[in-house]
Amino acid sequence: MSGRSALVLVGMSAREVDAHDRLLAAVAPYGGSVAFLQMGDPALHRELTRLTDAGAERITLVGASLGTLAPATSWLRRIASHWWRERPEHDRPVVEVATAMMRNDLDLDLVLDVTRPIAGTEAPLSSAAWEAVPGHRHQVFVCRGPRCTALGSDRTAEALSQELRRRGRGDDDVLVTQTGCQFPCNHGPVVSVQPDDVWYAAVDPDVVPLLVDQHLVHDRPLDSHRLPRHRRVAPNQEKAHD
Numbered sequence: 001m002s003g004r005s006a007l008v009l010v011g012m013s014a015r016e017v018d019a020h021d022r023l024l025a026a027v028a029p030y031g032g033s034v035a036f037l038q039m040g041d042p043a044l045h046r047e048l049t050r051l052t053d054a055g056a057e058r059i060t061l062v063g064a065s066l067g068t069l070a071p072a073t074s075w076l077r078r079i080a081s082h083w084w085r086e087r088p089e090h091d092r093p094v095v096e097v098a099t100a101m102m103r104n105d106l107d108l109d110l111v112l113d114v115t116r117p118i119a120g121t122e123a124p125l126s127s128a129a130w131e132a133v134p135g136h137r138h139q140v141f142v143c144r145g146p147r148c149t150a151l152g153s154d155r156t157a158e159a160l161s162q163e164l165r166r167r168g169r170g171d172d173d174v175l176v177t178q179t180g181c182q183f184p185c186n187h188g189p190v191v192s193v194q195p196d197d198v199w200y201a202a203v204d205p206d207v208v209p210l211l212v213d214q215h216l217v218h219d220r221p222l223d224s225h226r227l228p229r230h231r232r233v234a235p236n237q238e239k240a241h242d
């Protein structure tokens with residue numbers, strides 16, 4: 001990209017945050033930059049602001065997705081559209097979302113013939129469907145801190161989502177959330193299940209089917225990978241025990 005045009009490769013999920021340097025290398029031949037839809041820096045809206053303030057008149061966004069957990073490209077349009085609507089009218093660049101050929105190794109093969117400019121009429125960030133706290137029975141927190149990620153928790157998160165889907169459990173039953181460090185790093189990949197307050201160690205993808213079957217489907221926590229948990233008593237309860 002040149003002149004007043006800019007290209008941004010946008011990581012769509014936590015998986016691409018880990019691959020930040022590879023994304024940068026992939027977009028470097030095009031003079032582009034990298035941003036993230038979630039969890040990574042810079043966030044997409046900040047990169048759009050930076051480029052626009054630097055004089056970009058046309059910004060092309062390409063979604064990058066290495067795994068199966070990324071949201072649909074429509075979310076790229078939605079977030080970009082929100083930013084675009086908030087920007088003063090006299091100072092808006094053309095923002096377009098392109099589809100690009102991207103091989104697994106992130107060797108980018110850009111074919112930007114399918115580009116659609118943001119019109120500002122895309123769906124907003126809010127929706128009536130996202131008003132209430134969801135009623136899921138379990139929330140599973142998969143640690144994506146540095147140590148657990150190095151031990152493969154990206155695959156654990158992916159395996160969990162796939163196994164839950166295979167067992168017919170949706171977000172209304174079990175909500176999978178990726179987190180920063182949960183602290184018992186020596187036992188990575190760490191997974192905790194709430195509200196049961198059960199913590200698991202070394203949850204590799206091959207442990208996932210058993211964990212899903214026993215704990216999340218049949219409500220019987222798995223003893224084999226369970227970590228001891230000593231929960232502090234609230235100060236007012238301590239006094240009651242004195």
Ligand code: FES
Pocket residue numbers: 143144145146147148149180181182183184185186188190
């Ligand atoms: S990195 Fe996972 S518990 Fe610390």
